[in-house]
Amino acid sequence: MAVASWRAAISVLAPPDAVTTSLAVAAAACLPVFGVGGRVAAAVRFRWHGLDELTGLPGRRYFVETAARWLGGGHRVRGSASAALILIDLDRLRDINGTLGHEHGDLMLTTVSDRLRSVLRPADLLARVDGDGFAALLRGVDLAGAEAVARRIREVLRTPVRLDDLRVQADVSVGIAHAPEHGRGVLELMRRAEEAMYTAKGTHSGQRVYDSDCQLGNRAQLGLRADLWEALDDGQIELRYQPKANMRSGLISGVEALVRWRHPTDGLRLPDMFLPEMERAGLMGRLTQRVLDLALADCARWHAAGAALAVSVNVPASVIVDCGFVDLARDSLKRHGLPASALIVEVTEDGIITMLEQAQRTLSGLRDHGVQVSLDDYGTGFCSLAYLRELPADEVKLDQRFLQDIDRDSSAAEIVRSTVSLAHALRLRIVAEGVETSRSWASLAAWQCDEVQGYFLSRPLVAERVLSWLREWGDRLRWLPPAGESAPTGPIRVTTAPRGAGSHSAATAANARPSFPTVGAASSGPVATALMTTSASPSIAESSSPPNGSVPVAGPVSLASAQAGPAGRVSKAPTTPSGSGLASGVAEPPAAARSSLAVPSDRPGLWPMGFRMSQRVDVGSRRPSGQLARDGQRLTG
The missing domain is CATH 3.30.70.270 (Reverse transcriptase/Diguanylate cyclase domain)
Structure with missing residues (x-):
């Protein structure tokens, strides 16, 4: 009765927190009297005094x-x-x-x-x-x-x-x-x-x-995961494509799909800015499915236009070990009406070696269906030799870091040369990434590298730009030396001339007549040893608009019948079933057309590449090379 009266009085005179505290302190003080102590008393002391029960330290x-x-x-x-x-x-x-x-x-x-x-x-x-x-x-x-x-x-x-x-x-x-x-x-x-x-x-x-x-992170990264979910749900994922060229013929054999994120407020984001968080958020499966669908849809449009390109898609280790990926790839190819050879799956060593059996099953299933497998970034991991031996593959991609010094470092050059020989000994196709100069191109051609990609060919392109770029690449092939001849040396000085200038001389036009061997055709030596172009040209910049007034052409254009309009634009020629005019592996000009190719005065393929040939080409006593110099500045591939 006394305790109840005290409780009623204190609840009126004191706030609830004070009542609770006083009761807890009183209970803690009385616990030893009633024989209750030990852990209960320690828990009370920890709650109100911040002491750790285990160590006796403050909390x-x-x-x-x-x-x-x-x-x-x-x-x-x-x-x-x-x-x-x-x-x-x-x-x-x-x-x-x-x-x-x-x-x-x-x-x-x-x-x-x-x-x-x-x-x-x-x-x-x-x-x-x-x-x-x-x-x-x-x-x-x-x-x-x-x-x-x-x-x-x-x-x-x-x-x-x-x-x-x-x-x-x-x-x-x-x-x-x-x-x-x-x-x-x-x-x-x-x-x-x-x-x-x-x-x-x-x-x-x-x-x-x-x-x-x-610093472990920043405020922007904290909200990144929610933005990534919206990017996948709202269609903010885009692709760019970087061409790959066959070294023996110079023709374009395929493209690699590169993912981009079109952020609604920050604009275009490169993969390094969001792929690590995609992996941590467990979204790589959804992203891979989206990239695969976009890439095959674009590839189907190129095939319909006569350019039978193959598209390479990077697949992370967390996805490649999923046994359901084989069915996903098969269903995607069927939905877009493409053959299995149109898809190349690129995988990296990171994370795969630890799950080798699952990766082997998936890659073997892809190859059984006809999909090619590429081992990407070779040479950058810890078990590269085991990587080649254990994983079923069709090609190896040499990481671009190995090509940075081959022009000035004999050791780096020997590493690349021996790697090419090793891949061929294992019956693998080898692709060199990061080719940026004509000298690197010539060295790789001399070492019998199969394919190359990099800024020397083109910067990444939007899908709508690929077909028109193929025609520009065909014009660049005009300046390749004939098969079996040595690589040209020495700079070329190109001087600009006003539009409407006279046509090239007969000798210049004769030198410009090319031949287009098919991919894989036998030749006495590498054809594409030096190209007259610049990798910094706006025609191959990563943009969605055609450069310098050129317009994309919906269908294939014959190089023999392409004419230049008043502003140097390409007018569409009658579409041929063979798809001639697209510098891809299966879309070359017929044999009858190759011998009659002429170079018009206003060269449609050279205008989009940021410079225009004139009647005057000063080569001195040396043959033309893949290096251009204009207005005192050297323009390298």
Whole structure:
């Protein structure tokens, strides 16, 4: 009765929080009287005093409140407090809990907390702020002193701990933040120290002082995942296509599909800006399906226009190990009315070697259906030779990093040459990525490389631009030397002339008459050794509009009948069933037409490439090469 009366009176005179607190304190004080103690009393102390039951250290809330008072809340008027915040994280506590049991994980935590106390001063603030994390605040310590304390902590923890008859070392990662240069408030210092700690964990360096390179993310990345879902749902994914040329004939054999994201506010985003987050969000399956559908739809339109190109699609490891991908590829080809040879699936080594059996089944199923398999970025992984031996494939793509120095580094050149020989010995087709100069083209041709791609051919193109670009590439083939002749050397100086100038001389026109061997046709040597063009030309820029007044032509155009209009535009010639005029593997001019090709005065293929040939070509005593110089500036492929 007395207790009920007291409860009624206090509820009127005091607020509810005060009543709850007073009751909890009274209960905690009376627990030993009634014989209840131990864990219940410890839980009450942890709730209201912020103490960790296992280690006896303060908890996160107590640490934050106390550190805020020590640092003055980050708003000191007469200068800022000098202090260091050290964050210590156990690296393998989850492994210990899973292997030996949580009781041994608890023993590791108590041992670590005792050793931390032995290193720190009595005046320092130590707390357990996470399941496997500790934090220490050191007042009046400069940055060098804080680093020394971190080294002593790691040194004292190197002594193994005896757990279930095993000697287990307490590996830790330590992050350090110092006030006031890294932050003035405790929450800011904890965030900086955590970023430094994760950087140390990722680099296996043991400890790290915070700097700008330690940032884990930014505000834009936090909202990226929601934007990616919308990109897939709203059709914001686009493709660009980079052509691949056959080195023996110079004809275009196919294109590689490159993914882009058309963000509604930020514009076009490159894959490096969103593919890692796509992988983390588990969206690579949906993205691959979208890219495959877009690429095959464009490929079907090119086939209908007479350009039987193959399209290469990059498939990540997380998708290629899915047994359902074979059916997805088969159904997509059937839906778009394409043969299996129109699709090349490119896979990278990363992640596949660890799931080798699943990858082998999928790749074998694709090849059984007639889809070609390409091993992308060869030479950049850890098991490249095993990669070639274990995975069923049709071609190997040499990473572009190997081609950067072949013009000036004999070792790099020998690596590329030997890799080409290795691929041929294994009966694999080899494709060189990142070809940007005529000299690289000539070297690869001399080494019998099968195909190349890169800015020397073209920058990535929108789908609507591919057909018209094929005709421009056909015009570039006019300037290839005849089969079996050595690669031309020396620069060409091209001078511009007004429109409507007289036609080329008979000698110039005769030199411009090309021959177009089919892909795979036997030849006495590489044909495409040097081309007269520039990779920086606006015709091959990544844009959706035709450059320099040229217009895309819906159907195939015969190179023999293509004429230049008043503004240098190509007028569409009568469509032929053979699809002649498109410089692709199966769309070459008939034999009868090849011998009668003429070069008109206004060359339609050269106008879109950013320069125009005149009647005057000064070659001196040397033959033309694939290097152009205009107005004193050298334009290389």
